Amino acid sequence: MKVLSLGKRSVAVLAAIGLAVGGTVVSAHAATAPAFIDCQLFAAGEPDHIDPALTSTLVGANVATMLFDGLTDTDANGNLYGEVASKWKSPDGSKTWVFTLKKGLKFSNGESVLPSSFVNGWKRSMDSKLASEVAYHGDFILGMNAYSTGKGAFPASSVVANDAAMTLTVKMENPTADWPSIAGHSVFSPIPTSMVGASDKVEEDGTKLVGNGPFMLASAITKRAGGEVVLVPNPNYGGKASSISKLTAKIFSDTNAAYNAFASGQCDSGPIPAGRYTELLTKWGTKGVKSTLGTDYWGFNWEDPTVGGKKNKYLRSAIAKAIDRQQISDVIYQGVRKPATGLLPPGLPGYKAGQGLTATRDLTGAKADFKRWSDAGNKVSSPLRISYNDGAGWDKVASIIIANLKEVGIPAKLDPYPADGTYFSKMRKGQGQIIRAGWFADYPIADNFLYPLLHSKSIDGDNLERYNSAAFDALIDSARSTTNKSFSQSQYRRAEIQALRNDVVITQTVNRGIATVLAPSIATFPITPLGMVVYDQIVKN
Amino acid sequence: MFTYTVKRLLQSLIVVWAAVTLMFALFFVIPGDPISLKSGEKALPQDILDNIERKYGLDKPVYVQYLRFWGNLFRGDLGYSYKNDKSVNTILHDGLSTSARLLFWGALFQLIIALTVGLTSAIKRGSLGDRIGTVFSVGIQGIPVFVSGLLAQYLFGVLPFQLHWEWLNFFKPWPQSWHAGVIPGDSWKGIILPALVVAVVDAAFIARMLRSSLLEVLRADYIRTAFAKGLSARRVWFHHALRNALIPVVTVYGTSLIAIFGVAVQTEKVFSLPGMGSTIADSALSQDAPVVLGLAIVVIAFGAVVNLIVDLSYALIDPRIKIDAKAVH
């Protein structure tokens, strides 16, 4: 999962109050506040990074957002709020954005957080020599792509800091109404002057990765598997003080080992091994369960002679109607991932329920559609290939889909690929037939789903179906170029219907969710819709 | 002997070079473009992939990468992980400290089990103990390490936990210190199961070797003479029989050390230990080639050194080998 995000405190309002009393409050608080130990599951070699400029995984980004505060953030209810920025406006129809920053905020080393701290941070994270995997998020900024690909200098005229007036002016490549949401991504974090030009190994020295978030690194992160990341409250933090005095994230390379450590009382939270959601959530409670801004779906290769194109619509709609989303949700995810009704997940601004062709199973409809397609002289000459990347339980979802299709009389077979990278690169080249896909929001905006996943300009990229529809493209293009929020919203909704109902190029299955088991002493465990645990607001009895 | 040693040493170096080159080809050349595999559910733009390739020097021709790899190796630099830019030297150090402890305790248990079982079945040949020993040593060969590991977890972890027999629960976290296991306390418990699982695989084989080798020695004339001279049974056993019988066993022990990596991978995976084996396995699956290669070099060099020692000790023990070696080369 390549997920990035923001998320933290929803209490930015309190920042100014906390400021007055400063560090003493934090340290006095720390003496009485409980510590929290997270038995976190990290895959092999993870966290990839906890440096906000480099991390591209959920676990890494979660630590990074605890260490760094961005201009904006999304709270546990999915609302955008100013974190370092107090307000923002665009004088010219989203072509330029001016952020006004709060005064008096500090990094953990005492240095002030200024508009130029952001310029320094972006100069570092977009540097082609740092080669960050997430640098492309900067492409929204005028001239940034040339810098991040090593073809040009940093576009100083596009990112202008005025430290005296505490304003940061950003020029966009194209009008971008959603820029304030995008600017909350951790790749846009500020850095102190001591981190200017820091290498990709700065996190391995605990004293050098210095942020402005509620926590700071207590020691270096060296070991991955078998090691731990230890965070302590940032004494110079300007926002509300952390509710816990210490956060220890233990790193395991295996879900079972992590759960066992949790169950034996070594940690306050832990992951749930596959297939044991019902059992363990019954046992430990459901406070750690949260629906997140992600959707799983299966796409049809638009260029495939059997399933693709306008003429095979009724085969696709038969498949979409045959899939038993409830069964997938119950058997595989045991309710943690719930049946989806459209591509955009609930909680995303602009979400509307029921945008997909169908959310419930319609066996009669599936049989009728299949018959209609067959009567037109079509037939499935060899079993349809259900392609997926192995190792994350997709084989089980695919097995259910095959069984579902069998009842309609549509033959299908499993088509597994060994590694994620191989799978996605083959699918991008159009080698799939029925394609396992999914998306997790980078920023909570509709465009972050519809443009990369289905626009014809995203072919060879995340448009795995190679879907090419002039009607769909026109809707998205018009939504992108307008500053009228309600008009763009309705255009995005029409586009979703165009792809999911009129063309049936993809069919959604379930919305994503996170499930964590928690020790009985944990009273509150806030998680943002972007999957970030808000550690500084954990309440432990 | 000197020329033979030098010759054999040179051969070992060539073997290591060839094996490392083979691994380089398998992990750097055949997969084609490891960086493109960084694109997962979210595609990375080609420009970003190019940046990353430049950072790791993968934009250079293969022969340049290969030469640079050896150059860095001679400077003691194993490169950096594609996944988290961590130095492979550090990853190696972390993994090695776990694996070395696992293998140390495993080898110790192995020796104890092999000697006990082997000696008992040789001394009390045909007894119930001997027969049990034989069945045990044949039987264990049919049990893969990951199955015995899971079985051990069930019998000495899950079951005692469910029955509240805490004294029997040995499924504990892996201790972080070297001396755990010697110093009393609870941490030694975490070592027992993984080390035993490593130990039993070849312990059975070595015990059988010891038994048959002992029986052969006992039939030899000089042992009969020793008994005939009226030496005490204990003296004959330990001074004459065991000493001579151990020679073939030691060489078998050496070759079993080469195979121990395969055992370590499974044990570390089953018990979720952060050792070399599990690190290589995980890195290979995520195509983190520098980590795989960096750690594999150590395993390969270890295998070559053990081979060398075995061959040299053969030559020392049995002069005929030297003649044979000369004849062959």
Place this chain on the structure above:
Amino acid sequence: MSEIEQIPESLSYWQDVRKRFFGNKISIVGLVMLVILIIAGIVGPFISGWKYDNLGPDILVGPGTNGHWFGTDDLGRDIFTRVTFGIRLSLTVAIVVTTISVFVGVTLGGIAGYFGGWIDTLISRFIDTWQVIPFVLIGFAIITVFGSSFWVIVAALVFTGWYSTTRLFRASVMQVKSLEYVEAARATGATTKRIILRHIGPNAIPPIIVVLAFSVAGAILSESIYAFLGVGFREPTPSLGVMISSSRNFLTDKPFVFFIPGSILVLLTLSIVLIGDGLRDALDPKLRGVK
């Protein structure tokens, strides 16, 4: 020793071997176990009434529930059908791998052992190189790149198994070559082909038979290890290793999901090891005449 005298003696040798093998109780146990498992592998999937990839409504039910003799797994698939299929798969892979490995081993080992000289040095050093690379790494390299289809897995297993048969056959040929009657045959002017086919071949065969048995067991183990480590067969292919690997999550509550495929795998390899062990004793010329 002339050829004419040798034939009746070699006949009696095989009679002797047979007598010794069937006189060994442990080998008989192994043989009976293997036969039962093979029969189960052949007929099991047909008589259970379920298909190995059919998802049923009964999830993780214990043995004997609703006509599932061995219970079901987390997707409601019949475990009996899956393990019997697993036996079939394990044996098929092992036999194919062993056949290819032995073919390679006999060819290369025979060449190296008989001709000696530089070709022997070349082959031997190549084996040395290959041997110091841990076998799991070769599997990882091949399978992560080429996928986990049947023939890729077979290739990976052959790559990890060919050198031990080669090494053994080479040693065996070298030993036999130096025996008196071969030298005698050579002295009488027999051709190389004749010497290899009539003299060296038959005498180098007994160790090959033993190796054959152990290679089959070894291939079964390696296949399951690959599957366990995630580089062998994958779901929904009912490989025993795959089943054991996915049973880990249920070890605490539904241990039968682990114990059934686990014990089948152990019984399968154990029966072959026992047979191999019996064969080794029976074929060992040093034990001739000993009962």
